[in-house]
Amino acid sequence: MKTGLLYGIVASSKTRVRCVFCGVYIPKASKCIEQHTNGAKHKENIELMNENGICLLEDILHCKPCKQDLSEDESVTKHIESEDHANWMAAMDDLVDGEFITLDAYLSCEKDDVFCEVCNSSVNCSLLSIEEHVNHINHRANITERLKPLNGIFPVDNDDEVWCKVCDAYIDNTVQSILSHIDDDEQHMEWFSEIEDLIENQDVSIESFLTIEHENFAYCNKCHVEVICNSLTIESHVNSDAHLNQFGL
Ligand SMILES: [Zn+2]
Numbered sequence: 681m682k683t684g685l686l687y688g689i690v691a692s693s694k695t696r697v698r699c700v701f702c703g704v705y706i707p708k709a710s711k712c713i714e715q716h717t718n719g720a721k722h723k724e725n726i727e728l729m730n731e732n733g734i735c736l737l738e739d740i741l742h743c744k745p746c747k748q749d750l751s752e753d754e755s756v757t758k759h760i761e762s763e764d765h766a767n768w769m770a771a772m773d774d775l776v777d778g779e780f781i782t783l784d785a786y787l788s789c790e791k792d793d794v795f796c797e798v799c800n801s802s803v804n805c806s807l808l809s810i811e812e813h814v815n816h817i818n819h820r821a822n823i824t825e826r827l828k829p830l831n832g833i834f835p836v837d838n839d840d841e842v843w844c845k846v847c848d849a850y851i852d853n854t855v856q857s858i859l860s861h862i863d864d865d866e867q868h869m870e871w872f873s874e875i876e877d878l879i880e881n882q883d884v885s886i887e888s889f890l891t892i893e894h895e896n897f898a899y900c901n902k903c904h905v906e907v908i909c910n911s912l913t914i915e916s917h918v919n920s921d922a923h924l925n926q927f928g929l
Pocket residue numbers: 688699700701702703716717721722725
């Protein structure tokens with residue numbers, strides 16, 4: 681019989697046990713307990729704990745984002761639907777979007793901090809400290825360095841400017857103007873959305889084009905051919921018979 685904390689089943693009274701994850705009481709019979717722990721709801725609650733920063737301490741559930749213990753009859757599902765919890769998760773998702781900050785280890789209760797990949801450092805997991813971190817000039821500068829090779833942006837002889845290969849345009853070499861070019865420049869964003877649409881699921885790579893200054897080609901990993909990296913030629917390549925045949929269509 682599967683009892684014990686690993687399965688979330690703890691003693692409650694002579695006749696009943698309690699499932700910590702689901703916040704329910706179950707008759708103290710192996711058959712009932714087995715049925716419960718094999719149930720979809722029970723498994724879903726365990727999965728949701730790992731995605732929501734809820735950990736099991738002794739025999740109580742603790743929510744790290746809310747800094748709060750769940751009451752005995754509160755299931756994981758019920759808690760994450762609560763307003764405070766849902767608001768925290770939504771605000772956090774917004775804050776870390778595009779910032780190269782990973783929450784996974786925090787949410788699965790492996791770590792108490794979150795990790796910023798571009799700064800290679802841990803950050804205390806509160807909305808306030810993460811907001812401070814992402815707005816800090818060092819973080820913005822590290823983000824810029826990370827985004828340059830993904831955006832075809834290269835240094836030029838004079839240090840005052842950088843060159844955007846995609847737009848064939850010169851940009852002031854400051855964190856702010858580079859980020860605003862990447863995030864707000866219409867031509868730049870259009871180029872990426874067009875090309876990304878075309879190569880999605882087509883196994884065509886534009887990485888060398890973006891990271892090597894004088895590379896003019898995208899590469900089709902299916903056909904092993906180079907394709908001039910613009911939307912016209914890529915579009916005609918991904919629709920060519922030769923390419924479609926590689927996919928067995
Ligand atoms: Zn359960």
